[in-house]
Amino acid sequence: MFVLGNATIDILHQIGAFIYQWYWVPLLLVYVAVILTILIENRNPSKTIAWVLVIVFIPIVGIITYYLFGQKFRKVKVFRVQGRERYTRLIRFWEQLSPLMDDNLVVIKQSVGQLSRVFTFLKNQRVAPPTLHNEVRLLINGEQKFPALMEAIACAQHHIHLEYYIFDTDGIGNRIIDLLAERVSAGVTVRIIADDFGSPGLNRQRKRLAKAGIELVAFLPVTFTSLANSNYRNHRKIAIIDGHTAFVGGINISDRYINDQRKGLFWRDSAVRIRGEAVNVLQTQFWINWYLAEGSSFSLRDGYFYTAPMVPMGRAAVSFAFCDPGSVAPxxxxxxxxxxxxxxxxxxxxxxxxxxxxxxxxxxxxxxxxxxxxxxxxxxxxxxxxxxxxxxxxxxxxxxxxxxxxxxxxxxxxxxxxxxxxxxxxxxxxxxxxxxxxxxxxxxxxxxxxxxxxxxxxxxxxxxxxxxxxxxxxxxxxxxxxxxxxxxxxxxxxxx
Structure with a gap:
């Protein structure tokens, strides 16, 4: 049996006493380092003060919280680098469309006056081009959106692209998955981008989706090693069918958005269905995020862009405001x-x-x-x-x-x-x-x-x-x- 000598015991006591007396020194250094990091990042002052208060008044927990959710991690830099790469690839196409966009802005200004500055801003910042000749329909609550979405999916002939923050595998979610599988069997390509944090149930059904021929990519997967980047989420809700019809708004794919007698809480929400040239803008953004999520390669030239018919679909002017952690501005x-x-x-x-x-x-x-x-x-x-x-x-x-x-x-x-x-x-x-x-x-x-x-x-x-x-x-x-x-x-x- 091993027995510690008196000298060893004395040394351990001295080490313990030293740690007990001076433990605050390394802790203080950690605090100072974290606070200096926050200050160096040149955040919004209110956000800087908020993080400093959390770290000071909630010891240990505050530092851990900042590590997980507060830092501008390398992921933001990655977003910006990838954004510049995509911008370089699209700039030539954008320059070709510039004269048409200017003509569209003249038409929009004639209709809405100075409010057209919103469209001009989005065009000048190369966020999204102004488009004309679209048909739009407002959809109130899941009771209006889901029938319209499922009807569009059922009529799909070439492709279906879905990008959702929440895609639950509940009643409406499973009905849509079954409908997507039917369209795959008819030769339609189906791709889904699902946020890993918002749609964990769907991402656990990869085998089911793969068996049905549905391509799924998880956006920014949340793992132990990526917890620090889990603060950045894909909050978009977009559906694109055959390049000519799209849905966008606040309604995710989940039973909670359907108001019926079985559910006590009434859920009030809105979405819009868009048909026409504007869908090409959403299609491009889907393509960008598909590659960001490391989906399999596909070319937008292979039947994914909408070609305007001789007779326009509608009279609505549509553009889009996009942003992400890598955007140069909000x-x-x-x-x-x-x-x-x-x-x-x-x-x-x-x-x-x-x-x-x-x-x-x-x-x-x-x-x-x-x-x-x-x-x-x-x-x-x-x-x-x-x-x-x-x-x-x-x-x-x-x-x-x-x-x-x-x-x-x-x-x-x-x-x-x-x-x-x-x-x-x-x-x-x-x-x-x-x-x-x-x-x-x-x-x-x-x-x-x-x-x-x-x-x-x-x-x-x-x-x-x-x-x-x-x-x-x-x-x-x-x-x-x-x-x-x-x-x-x-x-x-x-x-x-």
């Missing part, structure tokens, strides 16, 4: 800011999560202060405790400047829409929060179509009947502990 936010700045009469916004940037909050206040009727609708009850209370902390200055804020009471408002002057609509996946503006892969369709804008206005008015209009007096009468809770959660707002 294009989704900037496209919305331009629209808000050019508004003359009305602005209607729907969002489930409201953690606005300073620029957005100021823009809304200025618009309301200048006489524009600004209306903002949020869910009365969110699916995130911290996000809801953080959202509430931003409302007081808006109310003070005349913004009308409605809390939707019927269920959970998940729609991500905007309508400006009844002329310009935004329908997409973008929440009015920091995550959607700067972190996630997002998309918003920017649409000029009188009928669709009229439908959006009408739906907003109907939703107001199921909402409570906030007043400044009523808001200030809330219990102090609730207002205090809002303020505390706001400290975490830049991180949510």
């Amino acid at each position: 294009f989704n936010m900037e496209a919305l800011l331009i629209g808000i700045a050019e508004a003359e009469k009305s602005i209607q916004l729907c969002t489930p999560y409201f953690i606005p940037s300073d620029e957005l909050s100021t823009a809304l206040q200025l618009a309301a202060g200048s006489g524009v009727n600004v209306e903002l609708m949020l869910p009365a009850r969110s699916d995130s405790f911290f996000v809801q209370h953080a959202s509430f902390s931003f409302l007081k200055p808006l109310l003070a400047r005349g913004v009308s804020v409605y809390l939707y009471e019927k269920g959970f408002l998940h729609a991500k829409t905007a309508c400006i002057d009844g002329k310009l609509a935004y329908v997409g996946t973008v929440n009015l929060d920091i995550r959607s503006f700067y972190i996630n892969f997002e998309v918003s369709a920017v649409i000029h179509d009188d009928a669709l804008c009229h439908q959006l206005n009408g739906q907003f008015e109907r939703d107001k009947q199921d909402s409570t209009l906030l007043t400044m007096d009523g808001w200030l009468m809330r219990p102090r502990w609730k207002r205090g809770l809002d303020s505390v959660c706001r400290l975490l707002a830049p991180l949510l």
Whole structure:
């Protein structure tokens, strides 16, 4: 039996006493190193302060949280490098289309005046070209989207491309998978990009999908070694059928988006079906993300682009605002800011999560202060405790400047829409929060179509009947502990 000598025991005691007395030195060095790293990154000041507070007041856990979700990891650099490579490949094609895009902008300006600056901005920044002659249809809730999507899938003859944050293998998910398998058996190519964090169930059914001939790639797989990059998610919801029909909006593939008697929570959401030249823009973005997710190679020239017929499909002007962690700017936010700045009469916004940037909050206040009727609708009850209370902390200055804020009471408002002057609509996946503006892969369709804008206005008015209009007096009468809770959660707002 091994017995420690007295000298050895004394040495161990001395080591233990030294660690007990001086443990804080290496810990302090780690803290200083992490805080310096945050400062060197030159983040938004509010985000910098928020991370420093988390690290200082939540020891150890704060550092781990920052490591997992706070750093600008190499993945962002990879996104930017790949973005430049894709840009180089597409620039020649873009330059060829430049004269046509300029002609389209002239037509759009004749219809919407200065609101056409949104389309000009997206074109000048090479985010997306302005397109004409599209047919658009607003789809309210899963009850309208899923039948339209499944009808389009059933009619597919060449290919089906799906890119979703959430693709559940529940009732509606399995029905769509079975329908996709049928189309594969008829010779249709099916490709799916599913976010690994949002669609774990689908990604566990690779064998089933492969057996059916469906190609699936998991976007940014979440593993132990990639936890630090798991903060970047593909939040888009896009479906493209045969290159001429596309769906985009806030509705994922899941039973939760279908309102029936079996489900207690009413889910209010919006999407849009687009037919025409604009689909080529979404097709290009799908192709980009397919390669980013390391899908098998295919060429867009092999029947994936829509060729305009002699008789145009419709009269809608459509462009898109895309952004991702590698974007040189938050294009989704900037496209919305331009629209808000050019508004003359009305602005209607729907969002489930409201953690606005300073620029957005100021823009809304200025618009309301200048006489524009600004209306903002949020869910009365969110699916995130911290996000809801953080959202509430931003409302007081808006109310003070005349913004009308409605809390939707019927269920959970998940729609991500905007309508400006009844002329310009935004329908997409973008929440009015920091995550959607700067972190996630997002998309918003920017649409000029009188009928669709009229439908959006009408739906907003109907939703107001199921909402409570906030007043400044009523808001200030809330219990102090609730207002205090809002303020505390706001400290975490830049991180949510």
